[in-house]
Amino acid sequence: MTNTADAALLEKEEDHGGPLRTFIGSQIAGPLAALILAIVVFGVTTSTFLNADNLSLIATQSVVVGTLALGQTLIILTAGIDLANGAIMVLAAVVIGKLATDGNALWALVVGTLVCLVMGGLNGVLISRFSLPPFIVTLGVLSVLTAAARLYTDSQSYPISSDLLTILNDGPTVGGISITYGVLLWIALTAVLGYALTQTAWGVRVYAVGDNRAAAALTGIKVRRVLLSVYLTAAVVYAFAAWQALGRTPTADPSGYSTANLDSITAVVIGGTSLFGGRGGVVGTFIGALIVTVLANGLTQAGIDSLYQQVATGILVVIAVAVDHFVRTRQTR
Template sequence: MGSAELLGREVTKLDDAVLLDKEDRAGPLRAALSSQIAGPLAALVLAVVIFSATTDSFLNPGNLSLIAQQSVVVGTLALGQTLVILTAGIDLSNGAIMVLASVVIGNLATDGNVLGALLAGLAVCLVLGLLNGVLVAQFSLPPFIVTLGVLSVLTAAARLYTDSQSYPITSEFLTALNGGPAFGGVTITYGVMLWIGLTAILGYALTQTAWGVRVYAVGDNPRAAALTGIKVKRVLLSVYLTAAVVYAFAAWQALGRTPTADPSGYSTANLDSITAVVIGGTSLFGGRGGVVGTLIGALIVTVLANGLTQAGIDSLYQQVGTGILVVIAVAVDHFVRTRQTR
């Protein structure tokens, strides 16, 4: 096969993908029901029905509010993780970035300059996101190796920065996201509102903007994307920087959830965020998925843990259940992709 013919096939493939994306925009409800959202949503509804029937307090307003609050930090981290995974990458360092930003905020806030502390935390996230983005995009290093190395460095850096001590958070502004209005006994915290708002913003950016089309194109086939004029390196860099901003919001939410900046906190947040993304239907191979599915995936994980705890089932079985869901989600994605390539 000649190079000209290969080029033509790659360009045609990308054009077809863009056309399908436009058709999905024309019928968002139909696209949602036929895409990766339907499966996770059905699983969430099924879990709610089962735990409602087998426990006495699952549907209590206070418990529903607790489920939403427990999902916030990992759910927000998972939004940034979704962007990276859509480009066929992975970010093992997102939890460590969030923790380092939170302890920087906690330390600087002791001087009373809360706004300055928050901006410093945002700057930390942006610098680290830029580092990941440059190493992956400009130097073409594997995202798994890059972010694994950054994870190791940041885990040690957070403890060195704090001398392994935690900072109590006394500022009402830093813990404000844990408050919020109550409706019918269900408290909707500002952190939950922020999580939903970020999901809506990123969902719009991915489905209704040229940037979103480029993100999906790069994740689906970076070579074909480059052949059609898409600046692949620029797109990758923008994804890691955008994800870093999301991680900064997660750090603020973490300070509200537990008013202590702890360098050893959220040690499994990176894996938890990946779990939420995968269960939410986003493909680890890139180019398929979205943030709405990720929000549902984060709720599924929390509902599973909450419901099994109320049912008196050992926490080890919670991990077994979550692991099974992840394997099923990856297997389904592999099956779908295999059929599409035939």
């Protein structure tokens, strides 16, 4: 296991400066500080940002892209990228929506999950078995699935009326803040994947493959198997995102979430996961997704044009990549 991968597994590091120093040096410290700063700024400069209804809205708006970003994180940790994750989710959603209008909603969910697994498996096989570049493979799959969703539905949307398919938009109210089951599912997925990455042998192998694929192979790690498992695991996460999307907006729309792939990458990068692989994690991605939503929501509350919101988000992404590049350059000296 390399030093870079070990740095990502914080609980296995030796404590050289106390808990506070360890936290400050962790992957999530920067994103968490940025999130807190944004909340404080918007809370002070606007009168509605900290309202319970608005905080509920922020959490709900983060769910779909935030869940997609969890799967994207797994792939980026292996030094890959998935430009097709949004298209996979949309195809699964329209398959579920169309089947649910004609039959059993539970069966529709199962089929939608299988669709995600097939497409994730296809990406995984092409990338792991045939060593094709992830960018090119997923870009091609993105184009195919975008067209496939429209062809399957004749470019029509399907309203969702099943309680099972919309249940994730329901949930309890805690302290005046409505927390949907979709948000709770997002938190649960983050916890499960975080545990898998930091506390299991599979997670150690994922970091090792992302940090140095050749070195990982020399240590006996079956790189192809690890890559395939990552794309299949990410596909399952995309299926959950499709279910959340149907609850968030109870319509299966083949043209929906057209920028979800880029939005998920943005959340991953802002959350501190390295685009070069081997460093980062899903907790940072969770925070990154919240940062993107808080930024958009806060600027809207402040009456700032949406174009400036895009500018601010873009600047954050560039800064995050620049910091990652700087850190990696110092580590290799």
